[in-house]
Amino acid sequence: MIRRDFIKTAGLTGGSMLLGxxxxxxxxxxxxxxxxxxxxxxxxxxxxxxxxxxxxxxxxxxxxxxxxxxxxxxxxxxxxxxxxxxxxxxxxxxxxxxxxxxxxxxxxxxxxxxxxxxxxxxxxxxxxxxxxxxxxxxxxxxxxxxxxxxxxxxxxxxYRYTPLYFKVKEMINKGYLGKVTQIDCRWDRNGNWRRPVPDPSLEKQINWRMYKSYSGGLPAELLSHQIDFVNWTFDTHVDEVYSTGGIDNYKDGRETYDNVQAVLRYDKAGMIGNFGATCANSHDGYLFKFKGSKGTISLLVDQAVFYPEKKALKELHETVDGVTGATRITWNKDGGIPVETGPLKDGTWYALTDFYNCVSTLQAPSSDVYTGAKTAITVDMINRSLFGKTIEKWNAKYDLAPGPGK
CATH class of the missing domain: 3.40.50.720 (NAD(P)-binding Rossmann-like Domain)
Structure with missing residues (x-):
C-alpha cells in the first residue's frame, strides 16, 4: 500500500496472511x-x-x-x-x-x-x-x-481465504476508511451465458443457470461472492432488500433475469449496498468499492487501490511517519495507493488448503454453514424481491448461531 511494506509495518498482516x-x-x-x-x-x-x-x-x-x-x-x-x-x-x-x-x-x-x-x-x-x-x-x-x-x-x-481480500478486510476493520456508508458492486459480462447442448433433451441440465427451478440466476452465481464478503468484513447481515430486473436483452426462452440491480440496506452497520449485474455489457466487468468517511477502496479480483479523502491525508501521513518511519507515500497515476500483497494464487487454492486444515483439526472453517446460510438467505431475499416485486425484510428466524461446543 504505502511503499511496499506499509501494511505490514503498520500492524496489518503481510504476505503470509491470516486466512479464514x-x-x-x-x-x-x-x-x-x-x-x-x-x-x-x-x-x-x-x-x-x-x-x-x-x-x-x-x-x-x-x-x-x-x-x-x-x-x-x-x-x-x-x-x-x-x-x-x-x-x-x-x-x-x-x-x-x-x-x-x-x-x-x-x-x-x-x-x-x-x-x-x-x-x-x-x-x-x-x-x-x-x-x-x-x-x-x-x-x-x-x-x-x-x-x-x-x-x-x-x-x-x-474470497474469505484470499490474501488480498483478507488485507482489505483488515484495513476496513482497523479504520483506514473511517465510517463506511456505501458499497458499490458490479459483475458484468457481455454474453448469453448459454452453453452448447449436444442433445435438446439436456437443455435444462446443461444451461441450468437460465431456469428458475434450477438456479438463483445472477445474484446466486455472481453477486453472492461480494454479498458474502460484506457480511464477513462488517460482521453483519442485510436488513432490507429491494431489487429489480428483467430479461432485457436475451429473448431466448430463459427464465432467470439477464439484468438485475439490488439495493441492500444494512441498518445495524449504517450502510447501503448496491449490487448489479448484466449479461449485455462488459465494460465495467467486476467492480467492488467501499466508500468511507476517510477513504475509498476499489477492489478487483487480484488488485486493490486505496483512495484517501482529502481531509484524511494529514492523519494518513502521521500514521506513516509515526508507525513505519516512512517518509513518502507512493501514489499511482490516478491518485490512489496500491494495496500490496505479493504474488497471488487462485482463490480456490487458498480455500482448499484451509479445508484440509479444518478437516485435519475439526476446526470450523471461516466459510461455514452459518455464514453460508446468511449469504444464501440474502440471495433468496433478492430473488424473492426480483420476481415478486416486493421489499424483503430480514426475519429473526434467519439469525442462525452455532450451538453448544461449536
Missing part, C-alpha cells in the same frame, strides 16, 4: 500422514476446475472418485483422472468407504440434498456457493450440520 479465522499454519497430517481421499460430485467446468486445483495439492489430497449424471462430462473427467472410480449416481460415491470428503459442484437446486446426504453418510463436505437454493434449505442444513459436530462443511466463498 486462523493463520494458515503448517499442514497437520490427516490420519497420521495420509492424504484426504476426496470425491468430486459434478464434473462440469467448476468441478473439473476444482480437480485441477486439487492436483496442485498432492500432499494433502487424493482424488479417488468422480461423479456426474451426464455421460460426456463423466468421460471427460475420466481422462483427467483415470485412476479414480466413476459413477453417475452420487449415492454410490457416498457409499464408498474409501471416500473421506466430497466436493460438490452441481446445479444449485441439488446442493441441499447432496450435502445433506453426504453429512449424514459421515463425509466432510466442500460445497460450492451459493450454499442452498432457498432459505428453508439453508435453515435445515444448519440443523443437520449442528447434529454432526465431527463433520466439516465448508462453503466455496473463496
Amino acid at each position: 479465522s486462523t493463520v494458515l499454519k503448517a499442514v497437520t497430517p490427516f490420519l497420521e500422514g495420509q492424504r484426504i481421499n476426496v470425491a468430486i460430485i459434478g464434473c462440469g467446468d467448476r468441478g473439473t476446475g476444482l480437480m485441477q486445483v486439487l492436483l496442485q495439492l498432492p500432499a494433502q489430497y487424493q482424488i479417488v472418485a468422480i461423479c456426474d449424471v451426464l455421460d460426456f462430462r463423466l468421460e471427460h473427467a475420466r481422462k483427467l483422472m483415470s485412476s479414480a472410480t466413476s459413477a453417475k449416481d452420487y449415492r454410490a460415491v457416498l457409499d464408498n468407504k474409501n471416500v473421506d470428503a466430497v466436493l460438490i459442484a452441481v446445479p444449485l437446486n441439488m446442493h441441499f440434498q447432496i450435502a445433506k446426504d453426504a453429512i449424514q453418510a459421515g463425509k466432510h463436505v466442500y460445497l460450492e456457493k451459493t450454499m442452498t437454493y432457498n432459505t428453508r434449505q439453508a435453515i435445515e442444513l444448519v440443523d443437520i450440520v449442528q447434529s454432526k459436530p465431527k463433520q466439516i462443511l465448508q462453503v466455496g466463498h473463496q
Whole structure:
C-alpha cells in the first residue's frame, strides 16, 4: 500500500496472511500422514476446475472418485483422472468407504440434498456457493450440520481465504476508511451465458443457470461472492432488500433475469449496498468499492487501490511517519495507493488448503454453514424481491448461531 511494506509495518498482516479465522499454519497430517481421499460430485467446468486445483495439492489430497449424471462430462473427467472410480449416481460415491470428503459442484437446486446426504453418510463436505437454493434449505442444513459436530462443511466463498481480500478486510476493520456508508458492486459480462447442448433433451441440465427451478440466476452465481464478503468484513447481515430486473436483452426462452440491480440496506452497520449485474455489457466487468468517511477502496479480483479523502491525508501521513518511519507515500497515476500483497494464487487454492486444515483439526472453517446460510438467505431475499416485486425484510428466524461446543 504505502511503499511496499506499509501494511505490514503498520500492524496489518503481510504476505503470509491470516486466512479464514486462523493463520494458515503448517499442514497437520490427516490420519497420521495420509492424504484426504476426496470425491468430486459434478464434473462440469467448476468441478473439473476444482480437480485441477486439487492436483496442485498432492500432499494433502487424493482424488479417488468422480461423479456426474451426464455421460460426456463423466468421460471427460475420466481422462483427467483415470485412476479414480466413476459413477453417475452420487449415492454410490457416498457409499464408498474409501471416500473421506466430497466436493460438490452441481446445479444449485441439488446442493441441499447432496450435502445433506453426504453429512449424514459421515463425509466432510466442500460445497460450492451459493450454499442452498432457498432459505428453508439453508435453515435445515444448519440443523443437520449442528447434529454432526465431527463433520466439516465448508462453503466455496473463496474470497474469505484470499490474501488480498483478507488485507482489505483488515484495513476496513482497523479504520483506514473511517465510517463506511456505501458499497458499490458490479459483475458484468457481455454474453448469453448459454452453453452448447449436444442433445435438446439436456437443455435444462446443461444451461441450468437460465431456469428458475434450477438456479438463483445472477445474484446466486455472481453477486453472492461480494454479498458474502460484506457480511464477513462488517460482521453483519442485510436488513432490507429491494431489487429489480428483467430479461432485457436475451429473448431466448430463459427464465432467470439477464439484468438485475439490488439495493441492500444494512441498518445495524449504517450502510447501503448496491449490487448489479448484466449479461449485455462488459465494460465495467467486476467492480467492488467501499466508500468511507476517510477513504475509498476499489477492489478487483487480484488488485486493490486505496483512495484517501482529502481531509484524511494529514492523519494518513502521521500514521506513516509515526508507525513505519516512512517518509513518502507512493501514489499511482490516478491518485490512489496500491494495496500490496505479493504474488497471488487462485482463490480456490487458498480455500482448499484451509479445508484440509479444518478437516485435519475439526476446526470450523471461516466459510461455514452459518455464514453460508446468511449469504444464501440474502440471495433468496433478492430473488424473492426480483420476481415478486416486493421489499424483503430480514426475519429473526434467519439469525442462525452455532450451538453448544461449536
